[in-house]
Amino acid sequence: MNLSLNEIEALCKKAARGAGMSWGLAEEAAKAARWLSAQGMEGPALLAAQLRLNDGTDYAQLAPRIEADRWSSAGRSMCPLIAGATLSDHAQLITGGSAIVLEAVSCPVLLAPFASRLASSRGEAVALSWPGCHLYFDAAGTMFCGPASDPSAGDVVAVTCEISPAQVNSSVVKGPAPAVAEAVLSYLTGLASRTYVPATEASRAQGAGSTLSDND
Amino acid sequence: MKLARIGAFHQSRLSFMRQLLRRMKRENWVFERPAWTIESTGVGRAVYTATGPARCYSLVAFAHDLDPSMRSDRVIATAWDATFTLFDGVPTEADLDRLEANVPKQEAGRISSQELCLARANRSVRLFDHVVEALAEGRQPDMNFVEEVGYLMRTTAVYGSGKFGASDRDRVAEREELSAPFQAEMLTVFLIRAFTLDLVEHLARTRAPQSAVAIEPHNRRRFGVGNSTGLGMAPFLMNHPVLLNNWVMARETALQRVRSVRVPTPDEIDVFRDFVERAANDAGHWHSGHELQVKRIKQLRQDFVLLRDKIAEGLAAEYPWDALYRWSESTLSLEGQEQLVSLLLEPYGALVDELGDTMRADEQSAFPIHGEMKIAALRDILDTHGQWVSEIDFAEERNRALFWYVSEEKLEPRIGQRFTEPGQELEQPLAVARDVYLLQEALKSAGGNETVAAFLLRHPEHRHIVRRVQLAPQYPYADIQDNLIGQEMLPIDLLRCKLSFFGAIRFDPRSDRWVRINMYKNAPFPHELDRHPADDWSYPRLTQQEQKS
Numbered sequence: 001m002n003l004s005l006n007e008i009e010a011l012c013k014k015a016a017r018g019a020g021m022s023w024g025l026a027e028e029a030a031k032a033a034r035w036l037s038a039q040g041m042e043g044p045a046l047l048a049a050q051l052r053l054n055d056g057t058d059y060a061q062l063a064p065r066i067e068a069d070r071w072s073s074a075g076r077s078m079c080p081l082i083a084g085a086t087l088s089d090h091a092q093l094i095t096g097g098s099a100i101v102l103e104a105v106s107c108p109v110l111l112a113p114f115a116s117r118l119a120s121s122r123g124e125a126v127a128l129s130w131p132g133c134h135l136y137f138d139a140a141g142t143m144f145c146g147p148a149s150d151p152s153a154g155d156v157v158a159v160t161c162e163i164s165p166a167q168v169n170s171s172v173v174k175g176p177a178p179a180v181a182e183a184v185l186s187y188l189t190g191l192a193s194r195t196y197v198p199a200t201e202a203s204r205a206q207g208a209g210s211t212l213s214d215n216d
Numbered sequence: 217m218k219l220a221r222i223g224a225f226h227q228s229r230l231s232f233m234r235q236l237l238r239r240m241k242r243e244n245w246v247f248e249r250p251a252w253t254i255e256s257t258g259v260g261r262a263v264y265t266a267t268g269p270a271r272c273y274s275l276v277a278f279a280h281d282l283d284p285s286m287r288s289d290r291v292i293a294t295a296w297d298a299t300f301t302l303f304d305g306v307p308t309e310a311d312l313d314r315l316e317a318n319v320p321k322q323e324a325g326r327i328s329s330q331e332l333c334l335a336r337a338n339r340s341v342r343l344f345d346h347v348v349e350a351l352a353e354g355r356q357p358d359m360n361f362v363e364e365v366g367y368l369m370r371t372t373a374v375y376g377s378g379k380f381g382a383s384d385r386d387r388v389a390e391r392e393e394l395s396a397p398f399q400a401e402m403l404t405v406f407l408i409r410a411f412t413l414d415l416v417e418h419l420a421r422t423r424a425p426q427s428a429v430a431i432e433p434h435n436r437r438r439f440g441v442g443n444s445t446g447l448g449m450a451p452f453l454m455n456h457p458v459l460l461n462n463w464v465m466a467r468e469t470a471l472q473r474v475r476s477v478r479v480p481t482p483d484e485i486d487v488f489r490d491f492v493e494r495a496a497n498d499a500g501h502w503h504s505g506h507e508l509q510v511k512r513i514k515q516l517r518q519d520f521v522l523l524r525d526k527i528a529e530g531l532a533a534e535y536p537w538d539a540l541y542r543w544s545e546s547t548l549s550l551e552g553q554e555q556l557v558s559l560l561l562e563p564y565g566a567l568v569d570e571l572g573d574t575m576r577a578d579e580q581s582a583f584p585i586h587g588e589m590k591i592a593a594l595r596d597i598l599d600t601h602g603q604w605v606s607e608i609d610f611a612e613e614r615n616r617a618l619f620w621y622v623s624e625e626k627l628e629p630r631i632g633q634r635f636t637e638p639g640q641e642l643e644q645p646l647a648v649a650r651d652v653y654l655l656q657e658a659l660k661s662a663g664g665n666e667t668v669a670a671f672l673l674r675h676p677e678h679r680h681i682v683r684r685v686q687l688a689p690q691y692p693y694a695d696i697q698d699n700l701i702g703q704e705m706l707p708i709d710l711l712r713c714k715l716s717f718f719g720a721i722r723f724d725p726r727s728d729r730w731v732r733i734n735m736y737k738n739a740p741f742p743h744e745l746d747r748h749p750a751d752d753w754s755y756p757r758l759t760q761q762e763q764k765s
Binding site: 001002003004005006007014021022023024025027028031038059063064066082085086088089090091092093117121193195196197198199200202203204 | 326328329377378379380381382383384385386583584585586587588621622623624625626627630632633636637638639642645667668669670672673676677678679680681682683
């Protein structure tokens with residue numbers, strides 16, 4: 001199904017919340033999915049893949065443990081949405097020229113929206129790389145893909161995030177938002193529905209405050 | 217910025233309807249009705265095209281034969297008297313067929329990025345039937361009845377911004393004519409109004425071709441479009457803090473500019489006096505069945521008596537508007553004070569209209585959290601801008617009595633009783649004051665030199681509220697400074713605030729959770745825009761009879 005970016009963001013926010021993220025992180029996850037879709041990538045599908053891993057896992061197991069240039073994971077792998085939001089929070093705290101290695105990140109391409117924001121908020125180019133993929137973000141946050149790169153590559157990988165990298169031959173990533181596969185839609189809708197409250201007799205009577213006739 | 221105050225806002229020169237009509241007149245927009253295939257049963261389709269200097273937009277209307285038992289304004293309805301979409305450009309026959317297969321289904325259909333809005337409306341059956349009957353018999357409708365109801369149809373939803381597959385706002389926000397908020401939605405409703413009047417005249421003509429008459433233009437303009445709005449709209453103001461700030465900031469700046477006028481010209485004073493009379497007359501026609509609003513309208517009428525007396529005493533020689541405004545703060549009800557604010561702007565289009573350009577928002581750039589901020593600085597923001605929260609005692613149950621949730625059955629925002637209804641663990645993040653309070657509590661154990669980034673890594677549950685708090689210094693009107701989960705909270709205050717910025721009038725709450733309004737009442741129709749004075753319709757000029765009374 002073709003969804004507008006607004007619909008993608010709204011659905012993904014509820015789904016991320018339904019999968020257990022805090023509201024603030026769910027907002028980040030939704031913006032990330034929207035951003036990827038706006039570049040022509042499959043934002044909802046990528047998010048769905050990560051939410052399958054997050055669902056039922058404690059935050060502490062998904063969050064990065066931060067040291068100066070090496071972020072490690074308490075669990076099997078760190079969640080790129082939490083790591084990405086944390087990276088974005090550290091935008092002004094990262095020293096130029098240095099690289100941060102994020103050990104064991106799942107669905108690494110979900111870091112891209114945050115790297116874009118990192119680049120534009122610092123006004124400096126940023127590179128993200130992991131085995132099989134090199135992504136570059138210019139100072140405006142525009143994403144470029146390195147030669148022979150596959151952003152969907154990598155299951156659980158170490159990702160290097162660098163400020164002011166050397167430019168290499170790369171092409172801009174841009175395209176119309178692809179249709180969302182039914183399976184993805186149905187998975188995300190299912191997660192979203194966990195945020196809804198079932199009706200009761202009291203809520204049916206009171207919830208919308210409607211007692212007067214509206215047919216007049 | 218308290219709920220009771222924003223719940224007393226009135227339309228003004230900055231309202232989005234008035235911005236739209238000013239632009240369309242200034243730019244000489246041309247309006248046409250390239251398609252009209254409505255049968256005598258009232259079923260069929262019509263297209264209205266509005267052409268501006270750069271682009272055109274078309275309202276595609278579908279008129280239906282609705283079983284009266286299906287007629288409901290609730291968002292849960294599945295059939296309507298008429299359904300609409302605003303098409304980006306001029307639709308082809310193929311577009312119209314695609315739209316006909318989807319638009320009548322509303323939420324259950326899909327539209328595309330070529331459409332900007334999706335809307336539907338129901339008849340006010342009693343007025344609709346009366347008008348058709350009168351016109352068919354060659355009579356004008358009973359204008360007292362028209363005045364009492366105000367519209368032939370009520371819209372029950374006007375969706376935009378990417379809803380149900382429609383174009384994202386990002387795609388069109390840079391177009392000059394759509395850059396101010398809700399311009400596509402306001403255009404949709406403006407054209408729907410024209411459609412509803414064309415429809416009754418058409419039905420009268422098909423019923424009695426020999427005797428039917430059209431509505432006289434003066435009477436015709438007394439019809440607006442109704443709207444029925446419920447809780448679905450309420451979270452908008454909390455979910456768009458920067459936008460809310462920009463709306464209120466524009467209004468406050470406009471008021472400030474007018475209060476800074478040292479000596480008004482005689483013309484400006486005349487315009488103000490004229491608008492006081494017009495608005496006072498209009499308030500005489502404002503009716504509501506809701507106890508709260510009945511009281512407010514009564515107060516407003518009393519306020520007009522006081523205001524006229526005050527003006528008759530004579531205005532101050534210098535800074536008279538400032539003096540009048542200060543007087544109102546200690547004398548008039550909130551309804552009256554906010555009405556005065558709107559009236560003070562009327563003579564000063566040259567001073568305030570440009571502020572309409574500041575009412576859009578760049579919400580993307582306000583989104584990232586400033587993680588480098590020290591906790592001490594975050595506490596400073598809370599101390600400076602969050603004082604209002606400390607006035608609420610969250611230890612008391614009545615201050616936590618409500619919770620906002622999304623209903624599984626209707627997929628719509630609802631408000632529940634926290635202590636008697638299930639579901640509070642699924643609360644939506646709309647309890648701003650309570651969440652600020654929880655943040656303040658959590659910050660007590662954080663070091664002042666710690667960064668927000670480090671704090672949020674430990675406390676992701678406070679992320680949404682930290683984002684909000686960080687907006688406060690730059691956006692002083694981003695938050696409604698009230699308890700949105702207190703037992704006494706009135707959701708209709710939230711609705712009225714937003715609807716007043718649209719330009720709505722005649723607020724008529726049907727409960728504390730939904731409200732009926734009127735839009736575009738007294739406005740010129742599309743085909744009249746070029747020959748009517750610019751932006752002079754919000755309160756109609758008084759008839760001779762009204763002037764005498």
